[in-house]
Amino acid sequence: MELRHKHEMLRVEAEARARAKAERENADIIREQIRLKAAEHRQTVLESIRTAGTLFGEGFRAFVTDWDKVTATVAGLTLLAVGVYSAKNATAVTGRFIEARLGKPSLVRATSRITVLEALRHPIQVSRRLLSRPQDALEGVVLSPSLEARVRDIAIATRNTKKNGGLYRHILLYGPPGTGKTLFAKKLALHSGMDYAIMTGGDVAPMGREGVTAMHKLFDWASTSRRGLLLFMDEADAFLRKRASAGTFSLQEEINNDLRATLNAFLYHMGQHSNKFMLVLASNLPEQFDCAINSRIDVMVHFDLPQQEERERLVRMYFDNYVLKPATEGKRLHLVVWDPQSWLAHLGTPSPGA
Template identity: 65%
Template sequence: MDNSILSRFFGGKGSTEIPDLKVDSSSLPPPPTPPDKGNNDKTPKPGDKWSNFDPTGLERAAKAARELDASAHAKDALELARHQEQTKQVEFQSKLKEYETQVEHLKIEQIRAQNEERQKTLQQEAKLKKEQAEYQDLLSRRRYDDQLKQQSLMNEDNLRKQEQSVEKQESMRRATLEHEMKLRRENEVARAEAEALARAKADRENQDLRFEEIRLNAAERRKTWQDNIKAIGTVVGDGAKAFLTDWDKITNAALGITLAAGGIYAAKYGIGATARYVEARIGKPSLVRETSRFTVFEAVSHPIKTARRIFSKPEDSLRGVVLKPTLEERIRDIAIATRNTKQNKGVYRNILLHGPPGTGKTLFSKKLAMHSGMDFAIMTGGDVAPMGRDGVTAVHKLFHWAKSSNRGLMLFVDEADAFLRKRSTEKISEDLRATLNAFLYQTGDQSSKFMLVLASNQPEQLDWAINDRVDEIVEFDLPGRDERERLVRMYFDKYVLEPAMEKKQRLKLGDFDFGSKCTEIAETTKGLSGREISKLAVAWQATGYASSDGTLTEQMIDERVNDAVKQHQLKMEWIAHASPEQKGDDEAGHLTKKESYFAAEHAPKSDEKS
């Protein structure tokens, strides 16, 4: 292609150098043929391809042209021909530009193909270099591993040689010590034999002298005893003679013996009475498992703790206790009434708490005593039956001790149905019946000294006289959905979040939403009591401590929750399938009571009621 055409295409001058691009001419369309301009020489030349051309056609055309010139429309025809010629020239120029454009596109495509090929080449070279570097790194690591193995083998060989050397030295030292001990034993045996022979020889030589010495010592000792006996007899005889002959001395002696005997008997009975008084005022009775009253020994052993207990302020009765709103309102009224009764020195009312295990009966009793400023004591009904005949005495001591409290005592009897059951049943023994009568005697009248709080899982087993002594009956039911969520959050904060925030403890928490997880757990733990939820929180803490890095994850929490739910369901199945023949008539009612709690909790309206 002409450089002038290319320079016009690229916008430069005709002298601008154009890159030498190889273009396949076979893929290009043929260039347009320019129209013939003014070549009127139609004479064929010898050897030309026009030599056999017939001129008659041209003659006819010339004739037609002359006729056209002679016609009136000759000028219009000429103008039309010139216009057609210009149109052909324009079409030729446009086709020529299209051809040049196609050539440039082909050049651009070829440049792009070359660039892609160059990039592929560079990528292949980079890949080869990377593989070569990886192979060199692998070889170097293998060489390093071989060096480490050789060094380890050398170290093991050196260590083995050192151990052998130490063992050899130890065996030599042991052999030396054994030889020294053998020589020492032989020398000691020889010395002992020589000393024994010398002592035997000396004893044989001095036998007569030793016998004479023994005889002299015996004679002297006999004479000394005889003189002492004579002196004692003389003194006693003279004293008895002087005493019997003096009437004043006999009278004083008789009076002294009488006073001594009276002092002995007075001290004996006085000490007993004092001991009983101290036991009633300070000593803890055998039936009491736990109490807030302190003894003299505790006051001396823990003075700070005792002073803190004496000067402690009353606590909220529902602090740490999660119950239904209606139940909370009721027991708060009971706590306020008890506190005002204590301040005004009125007569306390007796309360019966009943419900499934682990629903907060014992915890509420402690909080109630602390809130009212009273002392509390906890006993269990299962401790009374094994006492037998001593149960009556123990009950009387318990109430004498309770009446001696200056602050007022709240006596909490857990599992009260164990010994306060109906006397009409044949299962109760005579000793237990007598103990029940003693209990009824001590609680016949309401007292301003102590308050009685009974707790039972089967209140229908209590004797009718016990029910007559109860002024208030409160039912503690299993927690509902809202109460379970409050319990889960409270125990989660106590056993998981607070230990995790302390740097000294090993427990850490994974990344999850604590609030939504507590809500989910409250939905899952339907039917669990407050005690079971607290044990579940302790299980989370133990699981976190037992993990490899001390982290408690969401998966661990879910596993413990599923285990607790399965265990609860298994316990309920045991209760549901237990028969009266297996458990006895007395416990049949207990099983039925638990079954009723289980059915009530799993009923659809359980959470609606809560």
């Protein structure tokens, strides 16, 4: 077995040496075959290129010399380009038309404007809204006598503008929060027979580069209103801040490029008075507005905190609506007796000295 194993190993070794020797001797022949195949392939490709170039040249020469073919080709390419361009623009216009009438812009939080989808979903409610009569601009709004007279003049002027198809004025309502600015804006729209849309300035800054597109969509949507639209922007100072502070380069006082571009788009639409929409801005800090905003505002109204007389009227109105009226209609009032011990137990055991 040992001799047989040695003999087998010698045979394998001899075969390997013979195979390696044959490969070394045939390497030159293999390289020559590869070179010949490459040269033949190269020649074939060159011949194909020459043939194609000859055919193309003859075809192009025949095409150029035949003016009827040239004219037909140019006309066909022109019609194709016009068709592609028209289809692209038509698609964009159709998309904007559908978006403006079937939905509302992303910046609008609430609106009284009736869309096609809303009419299909709630036909009875929509019919009631369409048949409802205009409300008094100060119904349910408690203001001081001087302020009430001022805003009533604005309501009368706005309603006359709506009837005569004139250009609406832009209004700024400023003062402490909770003084009735938003409520008056809604009442003003309903009194004038207009729709209202409510947005907030704090929603514009986080949009970044999309802010310009969203702002154009907002005003395009407002321009399609048939009844006229009162666009109310709450917390307007969060968006309409100064684009740059004079004499300073503080990063805290200078807005970024995206917000500046959005503000420029807003100023463009605000600078053009329209018979389709009016702007009503509300702010607690109007001194932070950009100077271009102040130059485009037509009316400024200051809403101050209610005094003692107005607060008594507010309490009386609350009592009439939520206590007296339900009692006269036979509704039971549920009263909760306040127990300080149970309240302290709910909060937990008080600490010493609390």
